[in-house]
Amino acid sequence: MDNLWSEDDAARLVAHYAAEGVDPDLALRTYSSRLLGGVPRLVMHGGGNTSVKITVTDLFGEPVRVLCVKGSGRDLGSIEPDGHPAVRLEPLARYRRLDTLSDEDMVNAQRQNLLDTQAPNPSVETLLHAYLPHRFIDHTHSVTATAIAALPNLESVCREIYGDRVACVPYIMPGFALAKLAADIYEANPAIEGLILAKHGIFTFGDTARRSYDLMIEMVTMAEEHIARHARPTPAFAPIGLPERIMPAATALPILRGLLGRASAGRAPTRWVLSPRSSARIRRFVDGAGLADYARRGVATPEQVIRIKAQPCLLPAPDADRADQWRVAAQDAIAAFVAEYDAYFARQNARTGGGKRQLDPLPRLLAVPGLGIVGVGSSAAAAEIAADIGEAWIDAVLDAEAIGRFESIGEDDHFDMEYWSLEQAKLGKGMEKPLARHVVAITGGAGAIGAATARAFAAMGADVAILDLDHDQAGSVATSIGPRALAIGCDVTDAASVGRAFDAVCARFGGVDIVVSNAGAAHGGAMADLPDRVLRAGFELNFFAHQSVAQNAVRVLRTQGFGGALLFNVSKQAVNPGDAFGAYGTPKAALLALVRQYALEHGRDGIRANAVNADRIRSGLLSDSMIAERAAARNLSEDAYLQGNLLGQEVRAEDVAQAFVGAALLERSTGNVTTVDGGNVAAMMR
Ligand SMILES: [Zn+2]
Structure with a gap:
């Protein structure tokens, strides 16, 4: 060192x-x-x-x-x-x-x-x-x-x-x-x-x-x-046989996230953020024949038990060719962990005279042969800490076993530490933010509205993924939010690119809860003269891309099985067409129908689909030069143009972001449209 x-x-x-x-x-x-x-x-x-x-x-x-x-x-x-x-x-x-x-x-x-x-x-x-x-x-x-x-x-x-x-x-x-x-x-x-x-x-x-x-x-x-x-070679690290094809983390993690959410039957929050971790050393450990034995022995330092409990939950290797059997086996493994934890608590609480408040029974560390370890936490930060501590525990076991035998403290000492009065006193302190434990993906996340939306969700406690065609710009937005915001390059008009982006979100956070389908751009031109390819391009970006995003979102949300929210940036154009703006307005009108269709077809899955209709927002879509042009055409100052609404106030990207957050929080609302335009009678929903 x-x-x-x-x-x-x-x-x-x-x-x-x-x-x-x-x-x-x-x-x-x-x-x-x-x-x-x-x-x-x-x-x-x-x-x-x-x-x-x-x-x-x-x-x-x-x-x-x-x-x-x-x-x-x-x-x-x-x-x-x-x-x-x-x-x-x-x-x-x-x-x-x-x-x-x-x-x-x-x-x-x-x-x-x-x-x-x-x-x-x-x-x-x-x-x-x-x-x-x-x-x-x-x-x-x-x-x-x-x-x-x-x-x-x-x-x-x-x-x-x-x-x-x-x-x-x-x-x-x-x-x-x-x-x-x-x-x-x-x-x-x-x-x-x-x-x-x-x-x-x-x-x-x-x-x-x-x-x-x-x-x-x-x-x-x-x-x-x-x-x-x-150091001597340790026979217990002889590898177990793994299935021929291992499920990728992007497929396995949303399944595990769903199983964890349901395993505690309401005694713990439903949503957990996952943080997978792998390295040659971790794989040697979790793919080794001695894993179950080591896991039973316990942690390496007293503080570890507070972060990852006394032991990890051991799962079977995710066999890509037997996905259904794996899901059942994983569910059984988590249920067994919960049952063992309950029994441990009952036994130890009785030993120490009763009166302890039971912590939730879910594991904080999963060991998955073929993949690695997975930290479980209330946020990406907490899940990463669990994975870090899990990795430190593995390192200590590997080092100790290289020269002797790894031994931990016994069950009584584990319990005394996990249920230390000084730790118990901290329970219930510090309220979680309203969207803590939620993962939010935002397309067009590097633009003015997308970036403001990402920031607004992060401020509510969510972990965010910023998807944008411009990967570098998405990176800058992510950096401005924090070390765990994820930037992903994604072309929403390419279905394969959208699929890969959702896989990246799942591989990083374990899944997704809220998707803001925001990316869009306007094509101008009078309908009668519009080249076909311009209209089709408008539909690709302002309709089919949203469909592609929604399909991927539903795929993950249904796998998890505890609902979620699809939020679409529609436009007032969907209900109040603008002159020579048909290549934008017609796909947006179709998009509004798409939102309602998703609301109809996935209410039974607990998936809500809602729209935000915004207008006159200074953004990539309504650039400074367009504002100048339109203001001049109406013989108005730029400020007067932007404030031309019932409230007489400019509507900012942050106001649209608040509408998305608000729609995400309205748990009994689906198929709804929130208008954010400062008030415009012609664009009111009817
Ligand atoms: Zn110490």
Whole structure:
């Protein structure tokens, strides 16, 4: 593992924060925390924590010793100095005299001793940092360290790797008892430079930020080298036989999404976003004969159980030639997972005296031979986290099994972690946005209305796919929305291209819920003189392309089996034709009929079909030069032209976007038309 420390960068950051009055040691703490947080094999998704002990001056001019320790929920990779809130050390030290301290009392004690009452909650591992005497302490759940920490003969392996430089701490879940035990073990071995916590991770410490960081990199590297030196081929990874033809992810995932949505029978939300993940290493694991055995053993670190539960749900390989049998087998596997989870909860809740609130019983990680792993979450971001954690678990198992046996904590410890009171207290907090868990695909997504629509759906919590002929422009819109918005090049007049685009959406998010068929363009010309090819081109883009999009959308929505919404950008031209605009208006009139036809034929599937009729929107279709021309033809200023409606207000792309969002939210409305034109009697629906 590379040591990324740079004295120049460190000095620059110290100087930068000195201008803000930040203590140089806290600035260095910030620097090396970011180095650790930038390497996923060391730290991912809020895992790990770091600290520094410094002296600050209070309002009376008195010196106060404080522990600056990572705030709960902060990410080491992007941490700022205020991400290490300062806690008074002396009172924390006094708590060590107690025999026990409940988690709630511990959190309360930590908060009471914050210098800044507005600061985030100090990490749940604060006391461990407080009870070790070192100035700098680094803690990670490094994949390699957790592989070593999973071995039953941890003590002897550590001695072999580190000699007497490291001591081992038996597994206890994070909190007061672990902090006391780790401090006792350190005090019995005061020359050690680090601790390996069984089934958990690694601590290193030193008097300088650099020393503690260097030790972390050195010790993880020593573990890596040990594994490389002693790795043996593991028979359990002998491949199982796979079907001749494996279903592509784009076909398999909407089936799984549908099965997950129905598996909990109303005890969990219906919609989940999926994140598939594959690599040679993942495939070796999920296609291996030992998969069921490893899955039963459990996770590699306590935090993993919170993200992916104690084990993944194992599915059969999706045989493309026996799709129906696979669907039934997958349904049975998910049902068995749910039943086992319910039994686990009942058993463990009874053991711990009852009173726990059951979490939903659905898996967060699926293992699919032939495909890889699939993260399950309430959003693409959450599903990706589950897949990342799943991959880290697989890496730890593979590393541990290469030199010994991977062992996890037992069921009781899994439950204590999964149903930790501090985690239970977070339940029910934070409302989801109205369109969370929904995947939205928007054609013409790079244009003014399409981009505004994509942004509006993303703001409502949806994950969005932006389909556009202009792939680069779609990419810019996606980037402006966020790292998980998906850009896809798609020619809506080419049915194969539309099919591929929907496959890409499904392969990325697991399926789709709302489709905004928005792409369009206008062809002008008086009907009697119109060349046939112009009218046909108008129908290709403004009618048949919508049909192609709708067909693909219905294909996915019916596979999932929990309904969805088809939204079409029609036009006022559908009901209020414009002079010399027949090549646009006639296919749009046909499109309005198409919307109603889909509403009629798929209401029984829970699929709603609705239209938005917009007019006079500044966009690719109504360009600045057209606005100037039309305003001049009517002897109006451009503003007067654009405001020529009952409300006297220009209608913007964002207003059309709101109409699409509104139509998506109206759950009992189908075959409906929402007019967005500021009011125009001639274009009113009748
Ligand atoms: Zn930890």
